[in-house]
Amino acid sequence: MAADTATSPALEPVPQITAHEVTRERSGIIDWLTTTDHKKIGILYLVTTFVFFLIGGVEALMMRLQLGTAENTLLDPSTFNALFTMHGTTMIFLFVVPIMAGFGNYFVPLMIGARDMAFPRLNALSYWLLLSGGVVFYASLFFSPPEAGWTMYTPLSNETFSEGGGVDAWIFLVHLTGLSSLVGAVNFYVTIANMRAPGMGWGRLPLFVWTILVYAILLILALPVIAGAVTLLLTDRHFGTHFYDPTEGGSPLLWQHLFWFFGHPEVYIMVLPAFGIISEVLPVFARKPIFGYKAIAASSVVIAFLGLLVWAHHMFTTPSPTVVLVFFMMSSFLIGIPTGIKIFNWVATLWRGTIEFKTPLIFAAGFISQFTIGGITGIIVAIFPVDWQLHDTYFVVAHFHYTLMGGAVFAVFAGIYYWFPKITGRMMNEKLGMWSFALMYIGFNLTFLIQHTIGLDGMPRRVYEYPDVGNLVLYNRISTIGAFVLGLGILLTVINILRSVKRGPVAGPDPWKANTLEWFSTSPPPDNNFDVIPRVRSVEPMKDIRRQIAYQTGTGSEAPPAAESLVRG
Amino acid sequence: MVVAGVIASAIGIVLALAIEWFPTVAATQTKKISTLYDVLLIASVPIFVLVVTVVVAAVIRFRMRPGQEDQDGPPIHGNTRLEVIWTVLPALLILGLCTYSYIVLEDIEKAPAAAQELRIGVHGEQFAWTFTYPEEVTGGEELTTTELVLPVDRSVRFSITTADVIHDFWVPDFAMKLDAVPGLTTHYRVTPTRLGTYPVVCAELCGLGHSVMRSRVRVVEQAEFERWLAEQSTPAVEEGAGPDEQVAAGKQIFASEGCGGCHTLADAGSGGQIGPNLDDVLKGVDEAKIREDIVDPDAQIAAGYGAGIMPSTYGQTLSDSELDALVAYLKEATK
Numbered sequence: 040m041a042a043d044t045a046t047s048p049a050l051e052p053v054p055q056i057t058a059h060e061v062t063r064e065r066s067g068i069i070d071w072l073t074t075t076d077h078k079k080i081g082i083l084y085l086v087t088t089f090v091f092f093l094i095g096g097v098e099a100l101m102m103r104l105q106l107g108t109a110e111n112t113l114l115d116p117s118t119f120n121a122l123f124t125m126h127g128t129t130m131i132f133l134f135v136v137p138i139m140a141g142f143g144n145y146f147v148p149l150m151i152g153a154r155d156m157a158f159p160r161l162n163a164l165s166y167w168l169l170l171s172g173g174v175v176f177y178a179s180l181f182f183s184p185p186e187a188g189w190t191m192y193t194p195l196s197n198e199t200f201s202e203g204g205g206v207d208a209w210i211f212l213v214h215l216t217g218l219s220s221l222v223g224a225v226n227f228y229v230t231i232a233n234m235r236a237p238g239m240g241w242g243r244l245p246l247f248v249w250t251i252l253v254y255a256i257l258l259i260l261a262l263p264v265i266a267g268a269v270t271l272l273l274t275d276r277h278f279g280t281h282f283y284d285p286t287e288g289g290s291p292l293l294w295q296h297l298f299w300f301f302g303h304p305e306v307y308i309m310v311l312p313a314f315g316i317i318s319e320v321l322p323v324f325a326r327k328p329i330f331g332y333k334a335i336a337a338s339s340v341v342i343a344f345l346g347l348l349v350w351a352h353h354m355f356t357t358p359s360p361t362v363v364l365v366f367f368m369m370s371s372f373l374i375g376i377p378t379g380i381k382i383f384n385w386v387a388t389l390w391r392g393t394i395e396f397k398t399p400l401i402f403a404a405g406f407i408s409q410f411t412i413g414g415i416t417g418i419i420v421a422i423f424p425v426d427w428q429l430h431d432t433y434f435v436v437a438h439f440h441y442t443l444m445g446g447a448v449f450a451v452f453a454g455i456y457y458w459f460p461k462i463t464g465r466m467m468n469e470k471l472g473m474w475s476f477a478l479m480y481i482g483f484n485l486t487f488l489i490q491h492t493i494g495l496d497g498m499p500r501r502v503y504e505y506p507d508v509g510n511l512v513l514y515n516r517i518s519t520i521g522a523f524v525l526g527l528g529i530l531l532t533v534i535n536i537l538r539s540v541k542r543g544p545v546a547g548p549d550p551w552k553a554n555t556l557e558w559f560s561t562s563p564p565p566d567n568n569f570d571v572i573p574r575v576r577s578v579e580p581m582k583d584i585r586r587q588i589a590y591q592t593g594t595g596s597e598a599p600p601a602a603e604s605l606v607r608g
Numbered sequence: 609m610v611v612a613g614v615i616a617s618a619i620g621i622v623l624a625l626a627i628e629w630f631p632t633v634a635a636t637q638t639k640k641i642s643t644l645y646d647v648l649l650i651a652s653v654p655i656f657v658l659v660v661t662v663v664v665a666a667v668i669r670f671r672m673r674p675g676q677e678d679q680d681g682p683p684i685h686g687n688t689r690l691e692v693i694w695t696v697l698p699a700l701l702i703l704g705l706c707t708y709s710y711i712v713l714e715d716i717e718k719a720p721a722a723a724q725e726l727r728i729g730v731h732g733e734q735f736a737w738t739f740t741y742p743e744e745v746t747g748g749e750e751l752t753t754t755e756l757v758l759p760v761d762r763s764v765r766f767s768i769t770t771a772d773v774i775h776d777f778w779v780p781d782f783a784m785k786l787d788a789v790p791g792l793t794t795h796y797r798v799t800p801t802r803l804g805t806y807p808v809v810c811a812e813l814c815g816l817g818h819s820v821m822r823s824r825v826r827v828v829e830q831a832e833f834e835r836w837l838a839e840q841s842t843p844a845v846e847e848g849a850g851p852d853e854q855v856a857a858g859k860q861i862f863a864s865e866g867c868g869g870c871h872t873l874a875d876a877g878s879g880g881q882i883g884p885n886l887d888d889v890l891k892g893v894d895e896a897k898i899r900e901d902i903v904d905p906d907a908q909i910a911a912g913y914g915a916g917i918m919p920s921t922y923g924q925t926l927s928d929s930e931l932d933a934l935v936a937y938l939k940e941a942t943k
Contacts, residue, residue: 116882117816188813195773200773285790286790291774291789327682327684358786361717373702375698375702376695376699376702379698384686389667390670394666404667408659411660415652418702422648422705425648427784430785492629495631497807501813503818505819508807
């Protein structure tokens with residue numbers, strides 16, 4: 040055994056954290072403000088982003104209320120434009136992207152058997168930058184919130200057409216949350232590359248960690264571009280430059296290219312970790328290994344690569360030569376293939392399993408059906424002759440809500456129900472969880488399925504009112520009712536969380552009989568995560584450990600895991 | 609499961625084809641795009657049905673039954689043949705759809721013989737559309753209007769420009785839209801095939817009045833198109849009309865120009881909130897001032913409203929007699 044350790048670098052112990060001094064334990068709020076523990080920072084991330092999710096949700100409900108009937112005068116156009124700008128910005132920059140960082144923060148070190156992130160203080164910096172970005176942005180409520188949409192197309196967002204500080208607040212939000220994500224991304228990359236448990240090669244990395252790795256790389260590639268783009272917008276607005284001004288040799292289309300060069304990878308930044316959560320949840324509740332581990336891991340990488348090459352499909356209604364249109368249509372089409380591979384592998388994971396009906400599984404199944412619709416409508420809008428009808432209409436709104444709300448958010452909810460016992464040590468209420476899912480599923484589809492038709496019938500996005508023609512009033516009313524049902528479903532989960540934190544049944548270390556290392560630790564895990572870091576022998580280390588225990592204690596009939604794990608991986 | 613899947617796919621496809629997805633097919637281009645859309649649905653429905661049927665069947669058939677709590681499913685880790693199948697088949701499908709889309713694109717953009725094509729300018733400005741008929745179309749002076757009138761069965765090439773921010777010229781019934789980008793002139797062509805009146809919509813967020821930046825397009829017979837062109841050069845109000853006729857004509861102009869989209873005016877029954885409430889701001893104002901407010905809206909702006917929001921082109925799109933009538937009406941309505 041000793042000789043083995045000397046020859047194989049994989050068996051060398053990971054760097055251990057040594058205490059240089061004993062610090063007094065800080066109490067309460069000071070501890071939360073100064074913590075560098077990845078689990079506490081993870082909780083800060085999750086709570087903060089979920090609050091922003093609720094704020095963004097209220098903004099959405101206000102918009103749906105306004106659109107509940109034709110020619111409504113409930114909100115004035117200025118308020119409405121501010122609402123959809125803040126809704127989009129909040130959901131993207133302050134909810135979906137950072138909540139994935141929240142899950143990543145809490146679970147990446149635990150899943151790879153590390154005791155913390157590589158750079159704990161940078162980790163804390165990431166969180167505080169995110170929070171300041173959110174605060175700066177929402178402070179604009181007290182002067183003039185931005186009204187130019189989350190895409191901030193110039194010239195509408197320049198000084199002439201958007202006076203006041205709203206757009207500037209948005210620019211600083213992008214700078215601050217961008218820095219936060221960049222610092223976080225480097226941290227994830229270094230952690231995953233260097234701090235894996237002994238035996239955890241790339242072929243045994245949990246699929247969620249794979250997606251966080253790709254997420255980090257995409258952030259590093261895409262964020263500098265938007266940071267540069269908004270800086271140019273800032274100097275255009277205040278320091279007399281003309282990067283986007285056609286009368287002085289600039290171009291408004293430059294903004295769109297830069298914005299979407301970031302904006303489309305951003306879509307995958309949001310949805311890849313969601314894929315990761317689904318890939319973790321399904322095998323646990325199907326009680327069967329993930330089908331096609333390598334195909335799922337590789338498709339994440341392919342999606343990320345192709346995702347960098349499709350940005351101009353957001354610009355199909357700007358003047359472009361035919362060959363450019365064809366290129367971006369082809370590349371957008373190609374993404375359908377790796378995405379399809381993932382979906383088929385998930386479905387195959389369920390097949391012949393022993394499926395345990397728990398809330399995380401139900402949310403994951405809901406995710407598959409809704410994301411499939413989002414993927415198919417994605418192909419439809421990628422075909423430019425059809426897109427000329429669909430672009431900038433409610434069809435597009437419906438499409439991206441199917442990928443981001445029906446997709447990413449349902450995965451986030453699966454993740455919340457799945458990991459809540461690990462984070463708090465207590466189980467959530469299953470009955471309330473099922474009700475929450477049922478209302479969210481019905482409400483979501485009621486709201487957004489009909490929006491495809493609304494768009495096809497000729498209603499553009501971002502209008503604060505519409506004329507009473509055809510069935511628009513009926514369709515919009517259905518959508519508004521659906522939105523409130525969806526809101527009620529989300530509220531049930533909030534109630535469930537608040538109740539279960541204090542009063543849920545105690546979970547124990549591994550309530551789901553899961554596959555990955557975070558369940559090896561207690562719930563919640565201690566400061567150092569693990570007293571002993573086990574050697575990883577397969578993609579499912581916890582299954583090996585359970586079998587080993589059963590074998591050694593004589594409670595199970597199965598053979599020891601050694602033979603199987605030697606052939607694989 | 610296979611039977612259920614096939615039946616569900618068939619029902620799905622029939623439904624998808626039975627529903628009229630596009631508003632009306634009012635141009636040759638719309639027809640091609642609408643057919644392409646139907647083909648996409650025929651390809652998509654079975655894929656969606658496949659995924660959902662298998663998920664539902666798996667969840668029912670392989671649910672955990674009492675006594676199975678400690679049982680694991682079989683240790684299946686993958687299947688290379690399946691992986692290859694579900695990579696190659698979608699790839700072929702996608703290649704086919706891509707080729708078809710390219711053919712449709714070529715078809716749509718194909719130019720007709722140059723002499724037969726109408727060339728019309730489309731100009732976007734916060735928050736109104738104006739349309740310019742060049743001399744070669746009118747046979748006389750260049751004509752600028754706020755209503756788009758097109759002859760049926762004749763190809764039209766639009767040249768789209770903007771005065772300020774990005775707008776997007778969209779006629780849902782033609783299934784075509786294109787951005788108006790500052791500094792550029794963009795083009796697309798359609799051949800209207802169906803008589804009728806259809807909405808013109810701005811599809812790109814352009815500011816406070818984005819949702820009221822609507823106009824209409826009327827597709828008429830060639831003979832009527834020529835008659836309409838001729839009418840445009842005669843005054844809207846007869847020379848020497850009485851004040852009542854002027855006010856009545858002005859009321860019509862107020863409605864047809866879409867003033868009510870932005871302005872509240874009790875007499876016209878409009879409730880727009882983008883611009884000032886005319887019942888308040890025009891009370892007791894004299895004719896010369898009202899006229900200036902229309903022709904040069906930024907000269908003096910009501911408190912609480914911004915410059916550059918109301919189009920400054922009404923001096924060009926309205927004839928002198930139309931302006932007189934509109935001013936007379938506004939004076940009368942806000943007395």
